[in-house]
Amino acid sequence: MNSLQTVVVVGAGVAGVRAIQSMRSSGFNGHLTLVGGEAGLPYDRPPLSKDFLLDESVAADITLLSSEDLDTLGVEYLSGVRVERLDPAERVLHADGGLRLPFDGAVLCPGASPRRLSCPGTELAGVRYLRTLDDAVAIRSLLSAGRRMIVVGGGFIGVEAAVLAAGLGLDVTVVDIQEMPFQVLLGRQAADLLLRHLRKAGVKFVGGRVVASFEGLDKLTTVTLNDGSRIDADLALVGIGAAPDVAWLAGTAVLSSDGIEADEFCRTAIDGVYAAGDACRWLNLAYGSPMRVEHWTNAIDQATAAAANLTCELAGEAHSRTPYRAVPYFWSSQGAMLVQFVGVRPAGCEGEMERSLQDENRWAITYRDQRGSLVGALAVNWPARAVRARKDIRSRVLTAD
Amino acid sequence: MIRIVVDRTRCFGYGNCVAALSEVFDLNDEDGVVLVDEEAAQTVAERQLDAAVRSCPTNALRINRT
Ligand SMILES: Cc1cc2nc3c(=O)[nH]c(=O)nc-3n(C[C@H](O)[C@H](O)[C@H](O)COP(=O)(O)OP(=O)(O)OC[C@H]3O[C@@H](n4cnc5c(N)ncnc54)[C@H](O)[C@@H]3O)c2cc1C
Ligand code: SF4
Numbered sequence: 001m002n003s004l005q006t007v008v009v010v011g012a013g014v015a016g017v018r019a020i021q022s023m024r025s026s027g028f029n030g031h032l033t034l035v036g037g038e039a040g041l042p043y044d045r046p047p048l049s050k051d052f053l054l055d056e057s058v059a060a061d062i063t064l065l066s067s068e069d070l071d072t073l074g075v076e077y078l079s080g081v082r083v084e085r086l087d088p089a090e091r092v093l094h095a096d097g098g099l100r101l102p103f104d105g106a107v108l109c110p111g112a113s114p115r116r117l118s119c120p121g122t123e124l125a126g127v128r129y130l131r132t133l134d135d136a137v138a139i140r141s142l143l144s145a146g147r148r149m150i151v152v153g154g155g156f157i158g159v160e161a162a163v164l165a166a167g168l169g170l171d172v173t174v175v176d177i178q179e180m181p182f183q184v185l186l187g188r189q190a191a192d193l194l195l196r197h198l199r200k201a202g203v204k205f206v207g208g209r210v211v212a213s214f215e216g217l218d219k220l221t222t223v224t225l226n227d228g229s230r231i232d233a234d235l236a237l238v239g240i241g242a243a244p245d246v247a248w249l250a251g252t253a254v255l256s257s258d259g260i261e262a263d264e265f266c267r268t269a270i271d272g273v274y275a276a277g278d279a280c281r282w283l284n285l286a287y288g289s290p291m292r293v294e295h296w297t298n299a300i301d302q303a304t305a306a307a308a309n310l311t312c313e314l315a316g317e318a319h320s321r322t323p324y325r326a327v328p329y330f331w332s333s334q335g336a337m338l339v340q341f342v343g344v345r346p347a348g349c350e351g352e353m354e355r356s357l358q359d360e361n362r363w364a365i366t367y368r369d370q371r372g373s374l375v376g377a378l379a380v381n382w383p384a385r386a387v388r389a390r391k392d393i394r395s396r397v398l399t400a401d
Numbered sequence: 402m403i404r405i406v407v408d409r410t411r412c413f414g415y416g417n418c419v420a421a422l423s424e425v426f427d428l429n430d431e432d433g434v435v436l437v438d439e440e441a442a443q444t445v446a447e448r449q450l451d452a453a454v455r456s457c458p459t460n461a462l463r464i465n466r467t
């Protein structure tokens with residue numbers, strides 16, 4: 001390995017952070033730069049829709065790396081700097097302020113940004129998205145008892161925030177285009193149970209509707225839905241999904257129609273340029289097809305794998321790279337309830353219900369393929385069941401052919 | 402000697418450590434909190450152990466090398 005080589009990691013989310021850690025632990029001893037578009041130390045996102053909304057003291061805890069950690073790793077961290085362009089021919093990343101970052105290798109981890117609603121009134125004060133620390137700080141300051149909150153989109157982030165807000169004494173309504181939350185993802189049986197839990201937590205749910213407009217003078221006061229019904233609200237949290245943050249890569253060979261395209265080693269179409277995290281669609285040999293996964297565990301595992309593979313390539317040992325195979329996994333905590341999902345749900349499969357004998361709040365739904373093999377599982381308040389399913393699915397799907 | 406220190410109040414049974422290194426980590430059936438096989442921890446590669454510890458979403462795990 002040539003210690004004069006330079007690697008630049010773009011994006012200082014959890015994928016970017018694991019990428020620099022993995023570069024070092026796989027033996028890269030050259031120059032390493034981490035470029036983060038947000039100011040401040042790298043931080044973790046999952047708590048932003050959970051404890052962080054309740055308790056400010058969690059803030060210190062969500063930091064992914066301290067300045068000392070960065071020093072120990074020998075990483076130059078450029079915070080609050082956005083990369084604007086990738087020049088593949090010159091092998092240079094151009095950042096704002098005219099900064100030129102030449103590289104031998106790069107790992108692109110730009111993550112995703114919230115999808116925006118395009119209906120009238122989104123500019124009103126009180127209409128919010130939740131992705132960054134700043135977003136979470138702003139939302140927390142608006143969560144006072146007695147307020148009326150509407151959550152647009154019944155995804156995990158929205159539902160987590162809704163349950164927390166209801167617990168704080170807000171009057172909360174979730175509006176979703178689906179009849180029940182998580183119906184497309186998990187099937188009707190699971191969605192029905194999760195909806196009951198949501199209602200028990202004191203959250204109202206309006207399904208099969210979308211927002212037609214937000215209204216108010218300068219502050220939000222009313223939300224009108226597409227059936228003409230109106231809901232009074234002074235806070236709206238919009239959580240309708242995220243899209244890869246890749247506009248800055250437009251015109252380069254690394255893009256697909258859905259984020260950055262990478263092969264089974266997480267390498268893009270450009271030599272020495274790898275990708276990981278929410279923005280990366282790679283060839284997942286575990287399923288034999290391209291996948292893009294927007295979950296924490298994939299971000300860290302993929303970044304670790306991509307950086308190790310880049311280290312091999314830079315050392316002239318591309319043949320010893322390892323394909324990154326993954327079984328999707330995520331958790332979500334909704335108040336006191338822990339939801340875990342592993343694997344995939346075959347289209348149309350409603351799954352089989354399992355209940356714990358010890359505890360009625362524990363249940364699981366397992367999804368099987370046509371041959372009867374376990375391919376996915378949802379576990380609620382039942383980590384031991386989730387881990388068993390995860391081991392089972394991984395042992396079958398991840399073993400190399 | 403390698404010791405794995407678990408902060409039980411921070412472990413929520415996410416199971417990432419188990420997925421990363423099932424030789425060393427498992428979950429307790431009852432409360433879903435992590436179990437560590439200290440003996441196995443001595444024999445696995447340092448890099449694997451580091452990666453498993455870093456896979457914990459809540460930093461519930463720490464390695465003490467003495
Ligand atoms: C509120 C919230 C709660 C979540 N909860 C869970 C959960 O419970 N469980 C779970 O599994 N997952 C959860 N997730 C998802 C998880 O956080 C993501 O999968 C993970 O953050 C992805 O990491 P990443 O590094 O790929 O992207 P990101 O975390 O989005 O980080 C990318 C970073 O790159 C920066 N960047 C982008 N473009 C550039 C550029 N051109 N130049 C410089 N910097 C750039 C961005 O500003 C950003 O800081 C949650 C996400 C959110 C937002
Ligand atoms: S990864 Fe962390 S939270 Fe999950 S089981 Fe292991 S120690 Fe517990």
